Every structure is written in structure tokens, then in C-alpha cells.
């Protein structure tokens with residue numbers, strides 16, 4: 001009986017993920033990305049191969065004209081500087097005011113007080129989704145200085161995503177955002193429900209900016225279903241993980257996985273998606 005329920009749940013998720021992915025391909029939502037220098041290329045190519053339309057528009061002078069016209073915004077603090085933060089804050093404020101969904105990636109949030117305070121400021125501007133690795137979500141959720149300094153050594157996680165479930169729920173409740181934690185199992189929560197997306201391969205961690213790119217993909221999925229950001233975030237994580245699995249069949253290492261990942265995302269069809277997506281309630 002329990003097996004039946006699990007299979008029904010997986011089938012249902014397969015339909016949801018395909019519906020949202022099809023909408024991304026059909027609508028090609030315009031996604032503004034204010035992101036770090038490392039991630040620009042992979043992030044833009046991830047969005048393009050998924051069917052969305054990326055625009056790396058950073059300059060504060062352009063934001064009042066451009067941001068009101070986007071379908072969603074992705075803010076990533078990976079190479080944050082005092083000169084780039086005002087543009088992020090301005091764009092986030094516009095999105096919050098105009099009810100445009102926006103997604104925050106708090107890369108290496110505990111690397112410095114400057115970065116941490118910037119992330120807290122951004123969280124206060126009501127992101128629709130916050131996506132980080134386990135160390136980042138734990139650091140952002142528990143802002144005491146002791147956990148801040150020990151939570152992460154930089155952009156890479158030193159924690160398992162499963163260890164961040166309580167932190168993710170806490171952060172979701174405190175911020176009102178959907179919180180997603182990437183890892184062997186990607187975890188998504190609204191503070192009450194917790195869903196796990198089990199697709200993906202470990203070698204994705206050896207390609208820089210795969211996390212940044214899946215955050216942008218979440219923005220694309222949220223853009224086509226603003227009313228259900230939890231489903232959208234789960235779906236984007238599952239699609240990206242599945243593209244990693246399919247790419248892995250042809251890859252010889254991280255560099256070729258990067259290429260095959262983009263190809264797999266571009267070519268992903270309904271039958272493959274429905275039969276391989278692996279999402280369960282946790």
C-alpha cells in the first residue's frame with residue numbers, strides 16, 4: 001500500500017515537472033540575473049538550454065527601466081562588492097513592489113560580515129525563493145557569530161543537505177520564502193512541508209556554478225508559476241539533476257559533464273522526464 005502511494009506521488013510529480021518545464025519552453029520567460037563573474041556563462045547557457053531568456057543586466061542605472069519588465073530576477077552574491085550591492089537592493093525592491101518573483105543565492109554567506117549583512121538585508125526584501133547549499137542555509141538561518149564562522153569554508157558546502165532540514169524550515173518560517181537546499185538530495189520547504197528531489201550526480205559539485213545555475217533555473221520555473229513557488233523550485237532542481245544524470249552517461253569528467261549537462265537539458269523529452277524524475281515528500 002505504501003509503495004503504491006509513493007509511486008502515485010512520483011507519477012504526480014512527473015506530470016507537474018513536465019507541465020512547468022513545458023511552460024518555460026513555451027513562454028521563454030525573461031530572467032534578469034545579477035550574478036557573480038564566475039557563473040555568468042553557465043547560468044546564461046542553462047537558462048537558454050531550458051528555453052528561458054537570460055539577461056545579465058547589473059548596472060544600477062539600468063535597473064529602474066529594465067527590472068519592471070522581467071518575468072523573474074535572480075540575485076547571487078558570489079562576487080559581492082560595495083559597488084554591486086546597491087543594484088541588487090534596488091532590483092529586489094522593485095520586484096517586491098511589483099510582485100515579480102525573485103530568487104536569492106546566498107553564496108558563501110558566512111565568508112565575511114559584509115556579505116552576511118548584505119544577505120540579511122536581501123532576505124528582508126522578501127525573496128520568493130532562497131536556494132543555497134547546506135552550509136549556506138545553516139549559516140543564514142542561525143545568525144549567531146559562532147555558527148556563522150563555522151558553517152562554511154567558502155562557496156562549497158561542508159554539510160549534508162539532510163543536516164539542513166531544520167535550518168531550512170526555520171529560515172522559511174522566519175523569511176516567508178520557500179527555501180531550497182541543494183545536495184545529494186535537494187530539499188525544498190515552505191516551513192511546514194518538506195519535499196526531496198533525489199536526481200543528480202555528485203560530479204556536479206566539481207563544476208563551478210552549477211548551484212548558481214540551478215538557482216537561476218528556479219527563477220525561470222517560478223516565473224511561469226508564481227502561485228506555487230514550492231512546486232516550481234522542486235521541479236527546477238529535479239530537471240537540473242536529471243540533466244546531470246543523463247549528461248553523466250556521456251561525460252569523461254567535469255568539463256565534458258558541463259557540456260553534456262547543457263545538451264541534456266536542451267533535449268529532455270517528456271517520456272524520459274516522467275520516468276526518471278525522483279521526488280518524494282520527506
Ligand SMILES: Nc1ncnc2c1ncn2[C@@H]1O[C@H](COP(=O)(O)OP(=O)(O)OP(=O)(O)O)[C@@H](O)[C@H]1O
Nearest residue numbers: 133182183184200201202204205208209210211212
Ligand atoms: N552529492 C550529490 N549527489 C548528487 N547531486 C549533487 C550532490 N551534491 C550536489 N549535487 C547537485 O549539484 C548541483 C549544485 O549543487 P551544490 O550543492 O554543489 O551547489 P553550490 O555549492 O551552491 O554550487 P556553486 O556555488 O558552485 O554554484 C545541484 O543540482 C545539486 O542537486
Ligand SMILES: Cc1ncsc1CCO
Nearest residue numbers: 036038078079107155209
Ligand atoms: C568559486 C566562486 N567564488 C565566488 S562565486 C563562485 C562560484 C560558485 O559559487
Ligand SMILES: [Mg+2]
Nearest residue numbers: 107133211212
Ligand atoms: Mg552556491
